[in-house]
Amino acid sequence: MSQRLLVVNKGELLFKAVTRVVPVIPVVFWFVYGSASETRSQPSLLKLKLGKTESLREVSKPDVFESNSEGNIFRSEKYLDSGHQPEKPVGRETEIQRIAQAIKPVRHGKTPENLLVHGPAGIGKSTTVKHVFDKFEDETSGKAVFINSWKYNTRPSLLTELLIQFGYPAPRKGKPIDELLSKIKEWLDKNRGVAVAIDEFDQLEDPTEVIYDLSMVNQESQNSLGLVMVSNQPPQQVQLDPRSRSRLNCQTLQFQPYNASQLQEILEKRAEKAFQPGAVPDEVIEAIAQQVAENSGDCRTALKTLHKAGRKAEQEGETKISIENLKMT
Numbered sequence: 001m002s003q004r005l006l007v008v009n010k011g012e013l014l015f016k017a018v019t020r021v022v023p024v025i026p027v028v029f030w031f032v033y034g035s036a037s038e039t040r041s042q043p044s045l046l047k048l049k050l051g052k053t054e055s056l057r058e059v060s061k062p063d064v065f066e067s068n069s070e071g072n073i074f075r076s077e078k079y080l081d082s083g084h085q086p087e088k089p090v091g092r093e094t095e096i097q098r099i100a101q102a103i104k105p106v107r108h109g110k111t112p113e114n115l116l117v118h119g120p121a122g123i124g125k126s127t128t129v130k131h132v133f134d135k136f137e138d139e140t141s142g143k144a145v146f147i148n149s150w151k152y153n154t155r156p157s158l159l160t161e162l163l164i165q166f167g168y169p170a171p172r173k174g175k176p177i178d179e180l181l182s183k184i185k186e187w188l189d190k191n192r193g194v195a196v197a198i199d200e201f202d203q204l205e206d207p208t209e210v211i212y213d214l215s216m217v218n219q220e221s222q223n224s225l226g227l228v229m230v231s232n233q234p235p236q237q238v239q240l241d242p243r244s245r246s247r248l249n250c251q252t253l254q255f256q257p258y259n260a261s262q263l264q265e266i267l268e269k270r271a272e273k274a275f276q277p278g279a280v281p282d283e284v285i286e287a288i289a290q291q292v293a294e295n296s297g298d299c300r301t302a303l304k305t306l307h308k309a310g311r312k313a314e315q316e317g318e319t320k321i322s323i324e325n326l327k328m329t
């Protein structure tokens with residue numbers, strides 16, 4: 001009896017399965033065949049759009065991207081990127097010395113100065129601090145950590161990144177702050193000579209807590225870390241409560257916008273690497289430097305203007321940039 005029931009049930013099951021699958025068959029058929037045939041029909045559709053004789057093969061010839069490949073204008077555009085780190089920042093000798101002086105004491109286990117570097121956009125604050133930090137690692141046995149708070153803008157993410165740069169394996173997300181801080185302290189007890197730069201400091205969500213954390217760690221560890229904060233905001237606008245401000249006991253270094261002759265020198269150095277010889281006449285560089293110095297002194301803008309003028313000249317098949325190309329940027 002139960003065997004019969006089983007047979008009946010199996011029959012029912014089979015029937016149900018077939019009736020469910022049958023409506024799906026046309027859909028599957030369309031999906032496999034229909035979409036494939038659509039793909040196959042693309043060339044002919046495209047041919048129609050392109051007109052009589054042009055075939056796809058002709059259109060996709062590499063000369064679309066290869067034409068003008070080395071270019072009459074550019075040699076290597078990467079030197080015009082705003083992320084490019086120059087070998088030595090032009091015209092920032094005094095600032096380089098000041099930043100170096102602030103972090104130097106950590107090499108001998110002495111207490112460093114904390115420094116707030118500030119000034120408007122595009123005037124070489126990050127570039128200069130990065131340069132000093134690179135030199136600190138190259139020329140001393142110290143450790144230099146450069147963190148951008150645009151990317152790590154919360155207390156746990158910044159402290160975690162600090163630990164990772166110290167060489168700890170990446171801690172799992174959600175580690176309690178106390179644990180992160182005690183690891184940082186442990187590292188500072190064993191290592192002397194660490195300088196930490198927090199770039200775009202004004203992007204931090206909780207600057208007061210971060211400063212408080214780092215000052216506490218400094219007080220409780222065998223060795224201190226040298227802290228350099230970089231910000232667009234002047235010191236009085238940096239959001240710190242009085243307690244953190246007083247603990248930080250911060251010195252300041254103000255960057256001034258570039259003048260025309262500094263911008264000219266920066267542009268000349270970049271142009272030498274980025275452009276073909278003779279592609280950038282002196283008058284073009286002078287005009288950009290003059291105009292930018294009058295408006296903002298922002299080196300990023302100067303580099304962008306030169307880059308765009310270069311692109312314009314290239315599009316027009318020229319071998320050098322003209323003042324006219326500048327007007328069109």
Ligand SMILES: Nc1ncnc2c1ncn2[C@@H]1O[C@H](COP(=O)(O)OP(=O)(O)OP(=O)(O)O)[C@@H](O)[C@H]1O
Nearest residue numbers: 082084086089090121122123124125126127299300
């Ligand atoms: N002294 C310099 N020598 C060579 N290149 C420079 C110099 N100063 C700035 N630059 C270039 O100008 C661009 C902007 O510089 P940087 O990013 O350092 O400015 P910033 O002051 O940090 O700006 P922001 O406040 O927007 O972060 C970068 O491409 C950098 O390479």
Ligand SMILES: [Mg+2]
Nearest residue numbers: 125126127199
């Ligand atoms: Mg910067």
